[in-house]
Structure formats: structure tokens, C-alpha cells
Amino acid sequence: MICSEVTNLSFFFPPKCHLIHYLRLSHHLIVLNYLICTFDKLKSVSSEPINITDVVFDGVEVRVFEPPAKQDEPLKRSVVYIHGGGWALASARTSLYNNLCRIMAESLNAVVVSIEYRLVPEVCFPEQFHDALRATKHFLQPDVLAEYSVDPNRIAISGDSAGGNLAAAVCQQLSKDELLIVRPKLQALIYPVLQAFDFNTPSYQQNMNMPVLPRYVMINYWIDYFNGNYDLAHSLLINNHTALDVHQALTFRGRLNWTSLLPSSFKKNYKPVVQTTGNAEIIQEIPALLDVRAVPLLAENETLQLQPKTYILTCENDVLRDDGVMYAKRLENAGVEVTLDHFDDCFHGCMIFTIWPTDFSAGVQTRNSYIKWLDENL
Known part of the structure; x- marks a missing residue:
């Protein structure tokens, strides 16, 4: 649904939610939230x-x-x-x-x-x-x-x-x-x-498959929040939306330079993922990314x-x-x-x-x- 790095959503979205979504009976987030609220037990602590x-x-x-x-x-x-x-x-x-x-x-x-x-x-x-x-x-x-x-x-x-x-x-x-x-x-x-500028910060790379929030799920949330197209997910994953030739992103690049903002204990040996050529149409389609x-x-x-x-x-x-x-x-x-x-x-x-x-x-x-x-x- 979103990228090749993880294809099994069952640990986060119950299969029935996705079946209902694909059958166009409802949105999978509506179904999931219904399940959360239905099985919630209000215990006072x-x-x-x-x-x-x-x-x-x-x-x-x-x-x-x-x-x-x-x-x-x-x-x-x-x-x-x-x-x-x-x-x-x-x-x-x-x-x-x-x-x-x-x-x-x-x-x-x-x-x-x-x-x-x-x-x-x-x-x-x-x-x-x-x-x-x-x-x-x-x-x-x-x-x-x-x-x-x-x-x-x-x-x-x-x-x-x-x-x-x-x-x-x-x-x-x-x-x-x-x-x-x-x-x-x-x-x-x-x-x-x-x-949503850089999905390859050290913590995104280090914890890309970490429950409760793997990287592809976070990208999914962003796409849903912006009412975007899931087809853009892979481009977001590899930072095509903020490549060096995407002029809309140039103003913001200096504000999110993790090589200078993070301590070495967090940077570890991870390398920045900065595309030379990307897809400016992503920002045109979803300007809220910036x-x-x-x-x-x-x-x-x-x-x-x-x-x-x-x-x-x-x-x-x-x-x-x-x-x-x-x-x-x-x-x-x-x-x-x-x-x-x-x-x-x-x-x-x-x-x-x-x-x-x-x-x-x-x-x-x-x-x-x-x-x-x-x-x-x-």
C-alpha cells in the first residue's frame, strides 16, 4: 500500500479494516477508530x-x-x-x-x-x-x-x-x-x-520498522492528514519532495539540517539522504508539506x-x-x-x-x- 520496505499492515491495521476500506464500505481509519472506542474500557486510576x-x-x-x-x-x-x-x-x-x-x-x-x-x-x-x-x-x-x-x-x-x-x-x-x-x-x-521534510533522519533510519510507529505508517498518517495520494508515498520515503532541484524547499533546507542540529550520539553513522533530482509536483500537489x-x-x-x-x-x-x-x-x-x-x-x-x-x-x-x-x- 505504501512502500516496499514493509508490506504487512496486520500488526497495526486489523485486516478487517483494510477489507472494508478496499470494498469502499468505509475508510479504514474510521473502522479502526470505531474498534478502538468499542473495546475501550474506561477504568479510573x-x-x-x-x-x-x-x-x-x-x-x-x-x-x-x-x-x-x-x-x-x-x-x-x-x-x-x-x-x-x-x-x-x-x-x-x-x-x-x-x-x-x-x-x-x-x-x-x-x-x-x-x-x-x-x-x-x-x-x-x-x-x-x-x-x-x-x-x-x-x-x-x-x-x-x-x-x-x-x-x-x-x-x-x-x-x-x-x-x-x-x-x-x-x-x-x-x-x-x-x-x-x-x-x-x-x-x-x-x-x-x-x-515532513526529511523521512531519513537518523531516528527514521534507525527505527524504520519499529512498532508502534514504523516509518511507512508515519508517512501514511501525513498523507491522510493532507488528503494526499498514497502513490506519492515512495517519493516521500526517499525525500524526492525536498530534492535539491525542488525550489520550494530551498528556503527551508537550512532550518532542518540534522547534521548540525543533532548530537553525535544520535547521528551515529547515519548519512543524509538528499536527492539531487526530485519531483517538484509533489509540493505543488501537497503544499502543506511545507x-x-x-x-x-x-x-x-x-x-x-x-x-x-x-x-x-x-x-x-x-x-x-x-x-x-x-x-x-x-x-x-x-x-x-x-x-x-x-x-x-x-x-x-x-x-x-x-x-x-x-x-x-x-x-x-x-x-x-x-x-x-x-x-x-x-
Whole structure:
């Protein structure tokens, strides 16, 4: 379906999903998400009575987690959270994210707003970005913050994977909004996906066949997000879309040079894959491949200088490792205070796998480190 390096999708997409897709009965992502939600078991892992409400912020559904109010308590801090799932899967209401946000609300004594943005294939880029931005800007209004007893000076925006992508993009957009009264104090990105410019960074090469997110699956997610054609997948895989003769990409090449942005421990012995001759029609067909609202790592330095104090969590066994490490370096070069929290023995998506039967120690370890940083800095 996507390239010759891996042809068996059964470990990620159940065969029945693909059969339904090929018979044109439905999109395989709709079927897969239905299965995820159907078999999801909502288990509470929090002992505290957290108040959970589903509301709408400027046309976007959100789930709000509120710790119980205490007498004479000062205003609470808050986290706006955007869930992952390749812009196509999962929900703020599934147990994985419901419990993560519930634990955050309890551990931080914070109001957590989890954004239920619309998913692929119902909508594609830039609608997910617009949903996340609208909901966040609505929450940042002083009267809304007052309604939830939130301190306007202690708000973080956060997300994991594709949610980390949206969080970074929204944070960049907010930083350029001169009319905004309240701005996030922090951003916290969990193994974020930040670029579609180079699918041959060392981490993409090292982890190309690594579950839970092999390289071809990540390329698939990008194609679905942009409503593109799967026939372009192999060209993306070998970086034909950003070859030296693709003039649209020249402006961005210097912003994503992993040979200078990555430490030697990550570069190892891997070599850059830069095509001399490529296919400029790919960018013409999918211009969003170079749109900073979709690929925040390509933002100009002037935008990066405006970003708040930042936390980025990366995992060694993850194709997206270098996305996060490069963004941390670019932010640091722009003068932003950055904490890069790298885990050598962890994998993509691990932080939400903390409930039996997927109660991995890696999930608890990364989640505790993330919450600890928020507690100390928010």
C-alpha cells in the first residue's frame, strides 16, 4: 500500500479494516477508530473526585477536568491538552487520555482542558489545527479563565505525538497574535511529530520498522492528514519532495539540517539522504508539506524566539525522536529555555500505556517525569 520496505499492515491495521476500506464500505481509519472506542474500557486510576464535564469552546468539543475547589484556595494552574493518534485516531473520552488528564488534574491540582478536535478522514489539514487554535483561544479569554478559577499567568499547552504537533503549531500562532491578552506560560511536547521534510533522519533510519510507529505508517498518517495520494508515498520515503532541484524547499533546507542540529550520539553513522533530482509536483500537489502550521520545525527564527519555556520528551526507539531533539536545539538557539527529557529505553506512545494489560513501566516512568516538570515549572 505504501512502500516496499514493509508490506504487512496486520500488526497495526486489523485486516478487517483494510477489507472494508478496499470494498469502499468505509475508510479504514474510521473502522479502526470505531474498534478502538468499542473495546475501550474506561477504568479510573484516580482516587480523587475530579469533576469531568464535556462542553463546547467556540464550536469545538472539549473535556474539562476540575479538582474539587477548596475554601480560600488561590486560583488554579491549568493545562490545555491535545491528544495524539495521527490526527485520525483516539479521543479525549477514551480511557487512555481520560485517565492521563485525570491524573494530571489530580497531581497538579490543575484544571485540564482536553481538546476533542475533529479527525481524519472527516476533516483534513488545516481543520485539526483550526479546532485546536479556536478552543485554546476561547479558553484563554479572561472571563472564561475566571469561570474556571484559573490563574492566567500559569497556563501550559501540551500534547503527545500528533497532539504535540498541534500544540507546537498553536503555540507558535498564539505567540504572533498581537491582540491576545493571555498567553501560555509553558509548552510541553511529548514525542511530537514536527516535520515532513526529511523521512531519513537518523531516528527514521534507525527505527524504520519499529512498532508502534514504523516509518511507512508515519508517512501514511501525513498523507491522510493532507488528503494526499498514497502513490506519492515512495517519493516521500526517499525525500524526492525536498530534492535539491525542488525550489520550494530551498528556503527551508537550512532550518532542518540534522547534521548540525543533532548530537553525535544520535547521528551515529547515519548519512543524509538528499536527492539531487526530485519531483517538484509533489509540493505543488501537497503544499502543506511545507506549511509551518503543519510542520512547526520549519518555522522561522523570529517565531521561535517568541516561544515560551519548553519541555520536550523523546524516546530512543521512535522514528520521531529527532523531530523533538531538533526542535529543542532550534528553540535553544533562538534563546528559549528548553528541557529535553530523553529516554533511552522507551518507545513512541508509551506514556499513555499505563493501564492493564498495557501497563508498561516505560509509560509510568515518562508520565511521572512529564508531570514532575509541569509541577516544578507551571
